[in-house]
Amino acid sequence: MLYLIGLGLGDAKDITVKGLEIVRRCRRVYLEAYTSILTVGKEVLEEFYGRKLILADREEVEQEADNILKDADISDVAFLVVGDPFGATTHSDLILRATKLGISYRVIHNASIMNAVGCCGLQLYKFGETISIVFWTDTWRPESFFDKVKKNRQNGMHTLCLLDIKIKEQSLENLINGIEFYIYRGRKIYEPPRYMSINQAAQQLLEIVQNQRMRGEEPAVTEKTLCVGLARVGAEDQKIATGTLQQMSTVDLGGPLHSLIITGDNMHPLEMEMLSLFSIPDNSSESC
Amino acid sequence: MLYLIGLGLGDAKDITVKGLEIVRRCRRVYLEAYTSILTVGKEVLEEFYGRKLILADREEVEQEADNILKDADISDVAFLVVGDPFGATTHSDLILRATKLGISYRVIHNASIMNAVGCCGLQLYKFGETISIVFWTDTWRPESFFDKVKKNRQNGMHTLCLLDIKIKEQSLENLINGIEFYIYRGRKIYEPPRYMSINQAAQQLLEIVQNQRMRGEEPAVTEKTLCVGLARVGAEDQKIATGTLQQMSTVDLGGPLHSLIITGDNMHPLEMEMLSLFSIPDNSSESC
Numbered sequence: 001m002l003y004l005i006g007l008g009l010g011d012a013k014d015i016t017v018k019g020l021e022i023v024r025r026c027r028r029v030y031l032e033a034y035t036s037i038l039t040v041g042k043e044v045l046e047e048f049y050g051r052k053l054i055l056a057d058r059e060e061v062e063q064e065a066d067n068i069l070k071d072a073d074i075s076d077v078a079f080l081v082v083g084d085p086f087g088a089t090t091h092s093d094l095i096l097r098a099t100k101l102g103i104s105y106r107v108i109h110n111a112s113i114m115n116a117v118g119c120c121g122l123q124l125y126k127f128g129e130t131i132s133i134v135f136w137t138d139t140w141r142p143e144s145f146f147d148k149v150k151k152n153r154q155n156g157m158h159t160l161c162l163l164d165i166k167i168k169e170q171s172l173e174n175l176i177n178g179i180e181f182y183i184y185r186g187r188k189i190y191e192p193p194r195y196m197s198i199n200q201a202a203q204q205l206l207e208i209v210q211n212q213r214m215r216g217e218e219p220a221v222t223e224k225t226l227c228v229g230l231a232r233v234g235a236e237d238q239k240i241a242t243g244t245l246q247q248m249s250t251v252d253l254g255g256p257l258h259s260l261i262i263t264g265d266n267m268h269p270l271e272m273e274m275l276s277l278f279s280i281p282d283n284s285s286e287s288c
Numbered sequence: 289m290l291y292l293i294g295l296g297l298g299d300a301k302d303i304t305v306k307g308l309e310i311v312r313r314c315r316r317v318y319l320e321a322y323t324s325i326l327t328v329g330k331e332v333l334e335e336f337y338g339r340k341l342i343l344a345d346r347e348e349v350e351q352e353a354d355n356i357l358k359d360a361d362i363s364d365v366a367f368l369v370v371g372d373p374f375g376a377t378t379h380s381d382l383i384l385r386a387t388k389l390g391i392s393y394r395v396i397h398n399a400s401i402m403n404a405v406g407c408c409g410l411q412l413y414k415f416g417e418t419i420s421i422v423f424w425t426d427t428w429r430p431e432s433f434f435d436k437v438k439k440n441r442q443n444g445m446h447t448l449c450l451l452d453i454k455i456k457e458q459s460l461e462n463l464i465n466g467i468e469f470y471i472y473r474g475r476k477i478y479e480p481p482r483y484m485s486i487n488q489a490a491q492q493l494l495e496i497v498q499n500q501r502m503r504g505e506e507p508a509v510t511e512k513t514l515c516v517g518l519a520r521v522g523a524e525d526q527k528i529a530t531g532t533l534q535q536m537s538t539v540d541l542g543g544p545l546h547s548l549i550i551t552g553d554n555m556h557p558l559e560m561e562m563l564s565l566f567s568i569p570d571n572s573s574e575s576c
Contacts, residue, residue, distance in 0.1 A: 085406075092559075110398065114402070114413075125419070128417065
């Protein structure tokens with residue numbers, strides 16, 4: 001049996017009791033390590049679970065899925081995912097491959113950013129399409145996601161923006177060096193991990209707003225649009241801040257992971273009242 | 289401290305390790321018992337948690353929140369919610385009241401139907417506004433939610449339909465008898481709980497489609513629209529079925545709780561492949 005087990009969002013103890021029991025009895029336990037992070041590292045999880053974890057990065061899951069699934073028809077294998085196995089990233093590929101090999105699977109769900117964002121008080125059923133904001137480079141500055149925000153706002157919906165994560169990325173420079181290095185030493189060189197902050201996301205959004213104005217378009221979002229910044233949702237030191245998009249470009253919410261919500265209009269009074277608990281600058285450090 | 293603790297969707301062991309530790313040390317533990325259910329009852333939870341649970345129905349939470357919050361500034365009180373505390377139903381009221389009383393609160397997140405529906409293979413970020421389908425009566429047959437489905441489909445989005453739950457409802461007849469009973473015996477009479485099935489939801493939707501055609505409108509959904517029925521998501525005996533809306537009106541997925549997804553067009557090939565695992569009639573009992 002292949003078990004896909006959600007770890008939740010905070011630390012080692014956010015796994016469910018059911019999930020923990022399964023982890024402790026599986027023959028092999030993989031930790032998916034490229035789409036999200038907990039506030040604790042692999043070693044802390046290993047100590048709490050009492051099991052060695054095998055790190056599975058994107059390459060391994062995509063290219064060596066058969067290794068992960070090896071003998072899963074006759075023994076139990078666990079694949080651990082921060083959040084929920086079907087949260088921001090689905091693991092459909094692994095499930096489809098397991099099914100083709102005649103391997104049964106089971107999902108142990110947990111909180112993901114997709115539902116835990118409700119803690120800011122905005123009603124989950126009023127969220128439209130979720131978007132991803134990626135790190136811009138000098139030559140690649142995509143704005144296309146902005147149309148989705150526009151559509152959501154036209155329909156009175158909130159937009160959850162998932163912010164970019166770069167783990168085990170090879171820069172062009174390091175790619176070249178890495179290839180040389182690979183030839184001589186047998187391994188690759190990677191960039192240190194990067195996590196987009198709310199400030200960076202807001203700055204990119206503000207630039208798009210400016211670009212749209214320069215093109216004579218009326219942007220669906222302005223400097224004054226009400227936004228919610230969330231950091232380390234589900235962790236003890238979680239922070240939430242409500243303010244304008246302009247304020248989001250400077251608010252300090254500490255370390256990763258960050259998420260940003262662009263609110264829709266026509267909010268329910270209860271949503272407004274909840275958001276006011278987290279207003280900048282009065283109360284930006286309130287946790288929920 | 290007031291703790292709002294999500295219980296997840298299946299049984300007693302779907303609580304997180306962190307949640308369980310908090311439940312076991314709180315002075316009073318309330319179980320919110322009107323927006324969702326687990327596959328096990330209060331007694332099973334009490335035995336597993338090793339704590340007595342105080343059932344909190346809608347009336348109590350709305351009218352007697354101060355009792356729930358009593359002494360929560362100097363001791364720990366837990367409020368348990370099936371799914372996530374900010375899932376389908378938010379508990380903003382209780383949090384706002386606590387905050388006004390100077391009581392701190394903390395949320396222990398868990399899976400809710402709002403993110404666990406991802407297990408059918410549809411990508412969560414492509415869901416539009418979530419709707420609720422209520423039990424029709426002879427005199428009250430609302431169709432207004434259908435506009436939201438239409439808007440979602442026009443934007444290529446999936447629609448999660450939460451199906452009605454009636455717990456501790458007083459019928460008009462029982463309301464009269466209940467009042468008399470209340471006078472004589474000091475308690476009220478309630479209807480047995482009712483949970484809308486996928487069949488009932490699909491039948492109501494099909495009737496709306498017919499009504500729209502009779503009015504000369506072109507319905508955004510037809511008998512042939514691809515839907516996903518989900519029953520007891522997160523439980524061992526979870527069932528998923530993919531088929532047309534017409535098929536949803538007769539498919540048998542067993543006991544509650546049920547949810548229905550009306551798919552949007554332009555599905556990703558991976559979504560289609562995942563959905564095919566659950567096709568009616570080939571494989572309607574496949575679990576994930």
